[in-house]
Amino acid sequence: MRYILSLLIYLVFTNYCFSSGLLSHKASYNLTLERKNNNSLLEGGAGKSTFIFKKTCSGWSLKENFMITYNLANKKSAKSYSVFKTFEDFLSKKFSFEHNDKSELSGEINYSGFIKKNDKILSGKLIEKNINDISYEGNILLPTEHLIKLINFAKEEKIFFHSDVFFGSSKKNLIKSVTAFIGQKKPSSENNKYKSLKKNVWPIKLAFYNYQQKKATPETEISLEIDEEGVVHYYLVDYGDYNMVGKLDKIKVFKQKKC
Numbered sequence: 001m002r003y004i005l006s007l008l009i010y011l012v013f014t015n016y017c018f019s020s021g022l023l024s025h026k027a028s029y030n031l032t033l034e035r036k037n038n039n040s041l042l043e044g045g046a047g048k049s050t051f052i053f054k055k056t057c058s059g060w061s062l063k064e065n066f067m068i069t070y071n072l073a074n075k076k077s078a079k080s081y082s083v084f085k086t087f088e089d090f091l092s093k094k095f096s097f098e099h100n101d102k103s104e105l106s107g108e109i110n111y112s113g114f115i116k117k118n119d120k121i122l123s124g125k126l127i128e129k130n131i132n133d134i135s136y137e138g139n140i141l142l143p144t145e146h147l148i149k150l151i152n153f154a155k156e157e158k159i160f161f162h163s164d165v166f167f168g169s170s171k172k173n174l175i176k177s178v179t180a181f182i183g184q185k186k187p188s189s190e191n192n193k194y195k196s197l198k199k200n201v202w203p204i205k206l207a208f209y210n211y212q213q214k215k216a217t218p219e220t221e222i223s224l225e226i227d228e229e230g231v232v233h234y235y236l237v238d239y240g241d242y243n244m245v246g247k248l249d250k251i252k253v254f255k256q257k258k259c
Contacts, residue, residue, distance in 0.1 A: 025252060026052045031048060033242055047069060054254055060087070061087050085098045097167075113126040122137070181205045193248075203225055
């Protein structure tokens, strides 16, 4: 009997993995900060980000690096460097995360953690100076699980998708409520630069709310172009007083390792 169960588990992993169609890749983006509010202390800025997404033998690994220089009033500037790592198994039942941030504006942030999902229960640990238990109940997705569902909604030409997602990228708000508005598929603005990119993308607007918040106004909004393999061709983050624009600079596709 145990061999039959092992086979069933293997089939579930294999079907889930190949049905997603996500591309293992490294994408580099040029970042530009654009001031929207003249009263803001931020006058502009620029930076680089890299997004490394890989399919391993047991799940999806992600690493994001951000390096940004903020241009402030009186010709002053401040630098910020951030690294965020996650791992999510193929069944979206286990998730680990690590966030390290060093900023001349907000200081240092360093924490990590992990969760396990059992039906509608998420439980785990948040590790900083102390180790704290974390627990949530509800229909909460994990990041890659959310991405796969979002792309499937786009393929089915659905225009609206709302869900709660455990990202782990903000210590005070580990879960975000995300509302997606999906546009019609269109040619990518980057399709002539990179042969490895899909030619068409979906324009999607994502509104992020703090989990269970009652305010109607989102904390952050992101407009992006994404293809069916999960590669973001362009994005714009609206922080209120300023926008951050990310334009694809380089992309590298990783070969799939045999497991």
